[in-house]
Amino acid sequence: MMSLTINHTVLDRFLRYVQIDTQSDPASTTFPSTEKQKNLSRLLVEELKAMGIADAHLDEHGYVYATLPANTDKQVPTICFCSHVDTSPDCSGEGVKPLVHKDYDGGILTLPDDPAVQLNPEDHPELKHKIGHDIVTASGTTLLGADNKAGVAEIMDAVHFFTQNPEVKHGAVRILFTPDEEIGRGVDHVDMEKLNADFGYTVDGERLGSLEDETFSADAVAVNITGVSIHPGFAKGKLESALKIAADLVAALPKDRLSPETTEGKEGFVHPVSISGGAESAQVQFIIRDFEDEKLAAHEAELKGYLDQVMQHYPHSKAEFVVKEQYRNMKQMIQKRPEIVDYAGEAMRRAGLEPQKRSIRGGTDGSRLSFMGLPCPNIFAGEYAFHSKEEWSSVQDMEAAVRTIVEIVRLWEERS
The missing domain is CATH 3.40.630.10 (Zn peptidases)
Structure with a gap:
């Protein structure tokens, strides 16, 4: 050589x-x-x-x-x-x-x-x-x-x-x-x-x-929330703030697992990267990561479960759960x-x-x-x-x- x-x-x-x-x-x-x-x-x-x-x-x-x-x-x-x-x-x-x-x-x-x-x-x-x-x-x-x-x-x-x-x-x-x-x-x-x-x-x-x-295999998830907006002076029993729904969703995520700050090695995560909007509409952007595609899908299903639980408290609001593939x-x-x-x-x-x-x-x-x-x-x-x-x-x-x-x-x- x-x-x-x-x-x-x-x-x-x-x-x-x-x-x-x-x-x-x-x-x-x-x-x-x-x-x-x-x-x-x-x-x-x-x-x-x-x-x-x-x-x-x-x-x-x-x-x-x-x-x-x-x-x-x-x-x-x-x-x-x-x-x-x-x-x-x-x-x-x-x-x-x-x-x-x-x-x-x-x-x-x-x-x-x-x-x-x-x-x-x-x-x-x-x-x-x-x-x-x-x-x-x-x-x-x-x-x-x-x-x-x-x-x-x-x-x-x-x-x-x-x-x-x-x-x-x-x-x-x-x-x-x-x-x-x-x-x-x-x-x-x-x-x-x-x-x-x-x-x-x-x-x-x-x-x-x-x-x-x-x-990682990677997906992005957008949660698009449509709330019920009304003048705050007349909001009792009527207002369902999309921004508060978004905050509740983020707060519902596990504190001791499934996040970048609690995982390492081959562990995947669900990570909220941004919240935008107001009382009438809001969006939460997530990135989902794992080395196995099946686990990636499981993380997305778990996130959707948290969203469904949150939405039970807001019967007049709607949420759209949109998954976009990023890479594998x-x-x-x-x-x-x-x-x-x-x-x-x-x-x-x-x-x-x-x-x-x-x-x-x-x-x-x-x-x-x-x-x-x-x-x-x-x-x-x-x-x-x-x-x-x-x-x-x-x-x-x-x-x-x-x-x-x-x-x-x-x-x-x-x-x-």
């Missing part, structure tokens, strides 16, 4: 990318939800073309497609690597000032623009394993954007390696950068015929060496091609890592891509404490992710 030396560009790329505001917006009706996401996507196209990736382009929906052509005579499956350019609406991504804390000593990192924001190893246990690493943070007033610009930078660095080392044999590699992943719309308009890949890997995981082939556990599709995960694990070992098979208590673009015909497990990107001002990444972890991507590509060529 050829020994590889990679002259990494991942840090320089990452520091550039995080300074471009790409926050997505769940309230938007456009696609992508924010035009500013395309600012990073355009830069990525320019950089890919500068590397010699001739077909790199940005389409009207904000997707970046590109192909690293095969340089082998073997018939090798076409692999796709995918990351998303948008950052979470949960925390500002405007004016990100990335800081590199070289040779981390294991202490508390205080961020200069808001000294109240600190990275304490007691709160971030992964930091205890990063002594001697170069840690990247924001400055204290924004998120960093490692989710998922670390993955974007890692894919770009891997492509750069192959373009600079043509003697390393590989099959065709497709690159896909998506918008709006953070708001659940990341693959709504992916052109699967254009992508034309056999399988893929999202690069959007956390811990060094993590390899995730299983996600990608393991259902990935397990049909176990070598996809096996090769990723072997690639990590080649990169000097011990793979850690994990389940995601959430979803990725790969969840839906897997059901669109592209089996797509998730590999680590070295992004930690995402969606917060305490978000951080390790340069060494990012470089390890690049090595893993390179080894995955090499393995598929060797075994074909």
Whole structure:
């Protein structure tokens, strides 16, 4: 096996990318939800073309497609690597000032623009394993954007390696950068015929060496309530406030189970995410999660039972219970091609890592891509404490992710 030396560009790329505001917006009706996401996507196209990736382009929906052509005579499956350019609406991504804390000593990192924001190893246990690493943070007033610009930078660095080392044999590699992943719309308009890949890997995981082939199955539930509204001065015996019905429903949920704050591992949950409205009408939005579709349906039936109980106290009001499928556990599709995960694990070992098979208590673009015909497990990107001002990444972890991507590509060529 050829020994590889990679002259990494991942840090320089990452520091550039995080300074471009790409926050997505769940309230938007456009696609992508924010035009500013395309600012990073355009830069990525320019950089890919500068590397010699001739077909790199940005389409009207904000997707970046590109192909690293095969340089082998073997018939090798076409692999796709995918990351998303948008950052979470949960925390500002405007004016990100990335800081590199070289040779981390294991202490508390205080961020200069808001000294109240600190990275304490007691709160971030992964930091205890990063002594001697170069840690990247924001400055204290924004998120960093490692989710998922670390993955974007890692894919770009891997492509750069192959373009600079043509003697390393590989099959065709497709690159896909998506918008709006953070708001659940990341693959709504992916052109699967254009992508034309056999399988893929999202690069959007956390811990060094993590390899995730299983996600939640996910539904959304909207409870639409129509109450009886009347002037409050004349309301006795007549008013049935839709807002109070909504509050009663949320209050009826279990306090010691079935919620995000009381579950872990393979346990699912029912989670109210918003209440809106007034006396006449109101809506409660829920997300329902579990790793098994049957349990997902059971959680929805239990929630419907609580609603029915509440509505007994409001005989003149009505409630509509609307279930919308969001995504399904990608393991259902990935397990049909176990070598996809096996090769990723072997690639990590080649990169000097011990793979850690994990389940995601959430979803990725790969969840839906897997059901669109592209089996797509998730590999680590070295992004930690995402969606917060305490978000951080390790340069060494990012470089390890690049090595893993390179080894995955090499393995598929060797075994074909």
